[in-house]
Structures are given as structure tokens and as C-alpha cells.
Amino acid sequence: xxxxxxxxxxxxxxxxxxxxxxxxxxxxxxxxxxxxxxxxxxxxxxxxxxxxxxxxxxxxxxxxxxxxxxxxxxxxxxxxxxxxxxxxxxxxxxxxxxxxxxxxxxxxxxxxxxxxxxxxxxxxxxxxxxxxxxxxxxxxxxxxxxxxxxxxxxxxxxxxxxxxxxxxxxxxxxxxxxxxxxxxxxxxxxxxxxxxxxxxxxxxxxxxxxxxxxxxxxxxxxxxxxxxxxxxxxxxxxxxxxxxxxxxxxxxxxxxxxxxxxxxxxxxxxxxxxxxxxxxxxxxxxxxxxxxxxxxxxxxxxxxxxxxxxxxxxxxxxxxxxxxxxxxxxx
Amino acid sequence: xxxxxxxxxxxxxxxxxxxxxxxxxxxxxxxxxxxxxxxxxxxxxxxxxxxxxxxxxxxxxxxxxxxxxxxxxxxxxxxxxxxxxxxxxxxxxxxxxxxxxxxxxxxxxxxxxxxxxxxxxxxxxxxxxxxxxxxxxxxxxxxxxxxxxxxxxxxxxxxxxxxxxxxxxxxxxxxxxxxxxxxxxxxxxxxxxxxxxxxxxxxxxxxxxxxxxxxxxxxxxxxxxxxxxxxxxxxxxxxxxxxxxxxxxxxxxxxxxxxxxxxxxxxxxxxxxxxxxxxxxxxxxxxxxxxxxxxxxxxxxxxxxxxxxxxxxxxxxxxxxxxxxxxxxxx
DNA sequence: CTGAAAGCGCTTACAG
DNA sequence: CTGAAAGCGCTTACAG
Numbered sequence: 001x002x003x004x005x006x007x008x009x010x011x012x013x014x015x016x017x018x019x020x021x022x023x024x025x026x027x028x029x030x031x032x033x034x035x036x037x038x039x040x041x042x043x044x045x046x047x048x049x050x051x052x053x054x055x056x057x058x059x060x061x062x063x064x065x066x067x068x069x070x071x072x073x074x075x076x077x078x079x080x081x082x083x084x085x086x087x088x089x090x091x092x093x094x095x096x097x098x099x100x101x102x103x104x105x106x107x108x109x110x111x112x113x114x115x116x117x118x119x120x121x122x123x124x125x126x127x128x129x130x131x132x133x134x135x136x137x138x139x140x141x142x143x144x145x146x147x148x149x150x151x152x153x154x155x156x157x158x159x160x161x162x163x164x165x166x167x168x169x170x171x172x173x174x175x176x177x178x179x180x181x182x183x184x185x186x187x188x189x190x191x192x193x194x195x196x197x198x199x200x201x202x203x204x205x206x207x208x209x210x211x212x213x214x215x216x217x218x219x220x221x222x223x224x225x226x227x228x229x230x231x232x233x234x235x236x237x238x239x240x241x242x243x244x245x246x247x248x249x250x251x252x253x254x255x256x257x258x259x260x261x262x263x264x265x266x267x268x269x270x271x272x273x274x275x276x277x278x279x280x281x282x283x284x285x286x287x288x289x290x291x292x293x294x295x296x297x298x299x300x301x302x303x304x305x306x307x308x309x310x311x312x313x314x315x316x317x318x319x320x321x322x323x324x325x326x327x328x329x330x331x
Numbered sequence: 332x333x334x335x336x337x338x339x340x341x342x343x344x345x346x347x348x349x350x351x352x353x354x355x356x357x358x359x360x361x362x363x364x365x366x367x368x369x370x371x372x373x374x375x376x377x378x379x380x381x382x383x384x385x386x387x388x389x390x391x392x393x394x395x396x397x398x399x400x401x402x403x404x405x406x407x408x409x410x411x412x413x414x415x416x417x418x419x420x421x422x423x424x425x426x427x428x429x430x431x432x433x434x435x436x437x438x439x440x441x442x443x444x445x446x447x448x449x450x451x452x453x454x455x456x457x458x459x460x461x462x463x464x465x466x467x468x469x470x471x472x473x474x475x476x477x478x479x480x481x482x483x484x485x486x487x488x489x490x491x492x493x494x495x496x497x498x499x500x501x502x503x504x505x506x507x508x509x510x511x512x513x514x515x516x517x518x519x520x521x522x523x524x525x526x527x528x529x530x531x532x533x534x535x536x537x538x539x540x541x542x543x544x545x546x547x548x549x550x551x552x553x554x555x556x557x558x559x560x561x562x563x564x565x566x567x568x569x570x571x572x573x574x575x576x577x578x579x580x581x582x583x584x585x586x587x588x589x590x591x592x593x594x595x596x597x598x599x600x601x602x603x604x605x606x607x608x609x610x611x612x613x614x615x616x617x618x619x620x621x622x623x624x625x626x627x628x629x630x631x632x633x634x635x636x637x638x639x640x641x642x643x644x645x646x647x648x649x650x651x652x653x654x655x656x657x658x659x660x661x662x
Numbered sequence: 663c664t665g666a667a668a669g670c671g672c673t674t675a676c677a678g
Numbered sequence: 679c680t681g682a683a684a685g686c687g688c689t690t691a692c693a694g
Contacts, residue, residue: 003392003469005687016665021689033663048468053448054394055687057385058670061334065447067429072415083432084403098398098429098447101414116396116429116447117384137379138334218606220614246607253610275549276577276607279584283551336671347681352673364679386671389686 004049013043020044024051057117062140065096066302067118071125072103074187076244078272078291085295093303095119119306122146122298125190141305146298147190154301155294157322159191162287163198166241166269169285169325171206175267178203179230179237180211181247184222192243195271199241212237218246223254231260238266239331245270245277245286252280252330268330282329290322335380344374351375355382388448393471396427397633398449402456403434405518407575409603409622416626424634426450450637453477453629456521472636477629478521485632486625488653490522493618494529497572497600500616500656502537506598509534510561510568511542512578515553523574526602530572543568549577554585562591569597570662576601576608576617583611583661599661613660621653 006024010017015036022032023040043049057063068086073079083099090097098116121127121135126145135142146154170178180199183192199211212233214226230237242248248270255262262268262282270277273288337355341348346367353363354371374380388394399417404410414430421428429447452458452466457476466473477485501509511530514523530542543564545557561568573579579601586593593599593613601608601617608615 003687006689007687017688018665018690019663022664025689036664048465050465050469052389052687054385054388055670056689058383058389058672058686059688059690061670063385063447072411080403080432084434087432088434096431096447098431100427100429101411101418103415103419116394116427134379134381138381218610220610220612223610249607250610253612256612276580279549279551279554279581281551281584281587334671337673338671348672349674349681350679353680356673367680383671386686387673389670389688390672390674392686 003052004047006049006051009040009044009047009049012047013040015040061117062119062306063117064094065098065116065118066090066120066122067116068097068099068122068124069127070099070101072101072187073125074185076272077274078289082291082295085292086298089292089296089299090302093299095302120302122302143301143305145190154298156297157289157294158198159194160198160201161323162271162289163195163200163241164202165287165323165325166271167199167202167206167208167211169269169327169331170239170241170267171202171208173239173267173331175239176208177235177237177239178208178211179226179240180213181226181240181242181251182213182215183243183247184215184217188243195243209235211241216247216250218250220250220254220257223247223250224258227251227254227258227260227266231266240266240268242268242270245272245274245284248284248286248330249276249280252284263330273326278328280330285328285331286326288324288326290324293322334383335378337380337382340371340375340378340380343378344371346371392448393450393637394448395425396429396447396449397421397451397453398447399428399430399453399455400458401430401432403432403518404456405516407603408605409620413622413626416623417629420623420627420630421633424630426633451633453633474632474636476521485629487628488620488625489529490525491529491532492654493602493620494526494531494572495533496618496654496656497602498530498533498537498539498542500600500658500662501570501572501598502533502539504570504598504662506570507539508566508568508570509539509542510557510571511544512557512571512573512582513544513546514574514578515546515548519574526574540566542572547578547581549581551581551585551588554578554581555589558582558585558589558591558597562597570594571597571599573599573601576603576605576615579615579617579661580607580611583615594661604657609659611661616659616662617657619655619657621655624653 006017006020010020013020019032019036020040023037024044053063087097118140120141120143122143124146127142132142132144143154167178180196182196196213203210212230214229216222216226230240240251242251248268251268252262255266260266268284270284270286273286277284277286337348337351341351344351350363350367351371354368355375384394418428449471451472451474453474455477458473463473463475474485498509511527513527527544534541543561545560547553547557561571571582573582579599582599583593586597591597599615601615604617604619608617
């Protein structure tokens, strides 16, 4: 069965292709009669007409696709929710949001984005210079490093604030000597560094000593060494802020084998609000994020980049309230 | 800067557009001279020519994009690795693999696939009938329910075999009364049901009583009730096969609060080989999967669906060896 | 108020 | 061995 084209609709409705296009794209200024409009709509519907993306893209020079390039972040609940939310809010704005997952530098992005002539490319993490240049040449707007910039970026999600919030909570519970559990994985650096930076600054602002940073992996051995460092120094830490929930869970497990009581000997706070966190014994205190709001902010940025009218923004990028402390039993 | 087209390359190289197309698509049968070929290639390269996806798609009626539709599966390490691996192997075959993430039935797929005129649509999980019909009309091959079919499907990854492997391991360790920890989340049903089915059949084949199934959520309370059911019956279970590692971790946590020793009072095996599993105390025994191989199998199926020549298949779809027992401390 | 025509960039049957 | 021309489906400036 051959494809139904706008020409078919035009013939069937007894109008020209031009009229079909005008009706379907809602271009009112040409003042089409209500009757013509109705007939075209009815016919298109009856024939099951779906405009050709290729035809439109060829003509307009760009498609309605937003291509999100995702490096191989360690799997995170948060990332998945964010993707879902972004797809939804871009969908409402008439854009299709597709994801390109790639590991390392193996993928020749050059050969990929040409297939999907995207209206925008959004890079989570940052793109190799060669790819960025290619996009530049093709005049495809690139939103780079969405999650990594110094400030809150386009999502309104500040990594610094996450670290700050952790410290503020621990300080409010009376802790002064605080350890920071960083992660020893280069792929996580874009998140870990700014969180640590925020934590460090918060300590300074509160008049506390700088956090005692230990870098570790997601393993029990690694966590054990870290715990030893925090607890056996001249001024032992009484609380630890972990880069994320997984690291916090590793610390938690190691404390059990070392018979260190949580939260009494050592308080602990993670980031992400993973479901597993509530399963731990004791249940993990953590920082949660409103990813729907963050995705909404990014959508506004994307639409601005394509020059589309901004949607009825429910909140500005700095409306705050994206982060929330979730207190359970480890603090 | 306007786009570099094949016409530009042709003019610059002093040949026709036809010749450029032939050279770039490697159509040898026309017997182009080596010199012409070299000059075209060099020119294309120098000008930074990248063929227009839209132009090609319009002409050929389909693009080089494989669109994978992913419902909101609970986040799983396994799924992410699989996506990465699939992108890689399709990339090698010259196809771009993009993912469309959607939650529930909210997304009007109808309006999405038209933007990206995909060569194939691969549905992880199954598609609403309306969407399937739309694709059918457009003559876009649909690989539906990739993970759900009765057999091994296109990935060679049999959910039944996973359940069977768990039971065989527990039986080999001497267990006869086995509990099964199912999950109470409709989104997981496509995985949970066949795994349970495989476990049940394995018990039958081994002459063991059917597993005592308890359905639970990812919470400690829920796990506590499950553990009570398994341990307080007339013939208490001595081992539990869990739907996945997360469920197993919930059971593990609950056993600790109930002072049930693992593995002595109750052995436990999960599925997925999550990193957190090795952090647990005791470390979790589980089933791992070779997702690169599984993705390779699916790629072969996709290429067959588009009528492309199969790649140099390193292994048939039933080459086995995709699943592996990873024994740690809970069995 | 509506339509005929051009052109986006590509591939390929056909003609030399 | 190489090229001129048609046509994929769309949108839009232009002409009535």
C-alpha cells in the first residue's frame, strides 16, 4: 500500500496541495473558508494521512527532532526519569525527543546525526570538538554540557547546591567534622567535582573545617579504607556526605562489618533518593530532585535555541525547590 | 554557511552528481575509473560533505534509522548496557540507533515516528495496536515484544532459562523447598512471569515441589511479610529465588532485621549482577547475562527485517552461553 | 479566497 | 565510462 500524500488528500478533498498544507499547518492569515478547512481535515483524517518527515525536513532544512546525546553515565534512576520527563515536555511542544546512547569515543557521531537532521542537539556531558564543529557547520544549534556548567545550567539543577544542602543538613544536626565520599570514576567527575565544590564552600560559609575528602570505588574494600581514614584521624569525622546513594550504601555496608554504629558513631547522607536507599538498614537519608521541573527548564532552553515560542512556562529556571532533603534514619 | 551538497562536490571535482553518488555509495558495477573515484573521495572529504539524511530518506522511502521504543521499564543496569551494545552493533552495520523513551500510553507515537522515518521500529515491550497499525500502513517493519515472547526471541535471551538456572543452582546446593520472590509491579510482568514459569518448570523437572511464590514490592515491610510466609509454613523454604537483585536485596535486608541467617537459614539468589549486589553483606549470588551477545543477535534480526545482508555473525541466536551463574556468599 | 510552480538533496533508470 | 533528467513529498512566494 503506497503512502498517502498531501496530494492524495488534495485530490480527494477537491482542493490544491497548497490549501491542504495551509490547513494542516494552521496558517490562518490566508483566510481559508471554514468549510474548506473542515473538508480538508476530515479527508486527511479519513485517509489516515501522516505528513512525511523527510519531505518536510528536506524543504525546511531541519526536522522536528531533538537529538540527545548521552554518554555512558553509570546507570541512574535520576537520569531515566529525567529522560522520560524531557521527552514528555518536548512532545507537548511538538518536538520528538530521541536519545543516542554511546560509550567512549567509539561512535562516529558524524555519521549519525546526518540521518536524523535534528533541530537541536543536546549533549549531556560534552561532545568531542570534531562533532561540535560538524554541527556548527550544519548550523544545528548545540546545547553542550547540559549537566556540567558552573552554575545551574539550563536545567536549574545545581550540582553545587546538592553538596551545599548535604553539609547544611549535617551542620544543623550538630556535626562539625565532616567527611566527603567522592567517587573514583572519571565518568562521574562532571557530577562529583561540583558537588564536592559546593560542600567545601558550604563548610567555609558555616565556619566548619573543610571536609575530609576520600575518593573511593563502588566496593566494600574501598569503602572500608575510606571509613578507616575518616574515623582514625586526629579529629575523626562524625558524619559523611556521599557523592551519591550508591557510594553511601557502600559506606553503610562497610560500617556494619566494622561495627561502626550509624547514625550514632557516624552520620551519613547520600544523593538521588534511590529506591534501594529506603531498603537499607538503617534507611538512608538523601537528597531528592524534582526532575520534571528540571526537564521543563531544559525544554524552555531548547525551544529558545530553535527560536520557537516559549511554552506557558510554569516556572522560571531559577524557581528553586528542585532539591529536597529526604530524611530517614542515617542522620 | 550553506550546506555542502553532492552537487557542490560534483562541480568541484569536475564530474556529474551521478558519479558522485556512485562513488560515495560504492556502486562498482558501473566501472568508474580509479582516478575519478579518488578525486571524488578527496573532494568530498575536503569540502566536508555529509549526505543529507532527509534527501536520501525522501528518495529511498526510508532512512537508516532504527527506532527503539522503550517503555518506562524500571531502571536497570542490564537495560542500559543492552542499549549501548545494540547501538554499537547497529552502528557497525551502518544504521543509527535511537531510542524513544515513553511512559504509559501518554505518548502519541503516531506523531513521533513520522519525524524519523525509521527503517525499522523495535519495540521493547509491546506497542499499542493503533501504533502497530500505523507502522503497518507505512510499511515500516515492526519487531514487537523483543523481550517478551515465549521462546528466546530475537535476542537469544530466555527469561525462562533465567528462572531455571536459579532453581538448578539451588537444587544442586541441596535445597528442596524453594520460595520464589515475584514482584508486584505491572511494568515488570513481562519479565517476571516467564522467569517464574521457568523456575516452576525446573522444579517439576527436578522432582521438587513447586516454588512457594510470594509477590512483593521493593520495600522492607513487603519483604518482611514475604519472609514470614516462607519461613513459618508447614514445610518452610530453605532457599529463595528472587525475580531480580533488587528484590533479593530487600529480602536480604529484611532477614537481617528478623535475625534470619543467610545463607544458613535461608539461601538467596538474584538476577542481573547489579554492582550493589556485591556490596551487600553477605554478597549476593546472582545470574549475569552477556548483553553484548544478546544485542548482536537482535542486530542480526533487525538487519534481516530490512533485508540487509547479515553481518559476519559471530554466533547464532541460540549459541547459548548468554547466561552465567555468579556465585557469591548468599548460597 | 485558491492554485500552479519551484525547489530542498538525493538516487537511479536511461541515454549516450 | 559518464551525464542529464525525473521524481520522492513537502512548503511557500507568487500570481491570479
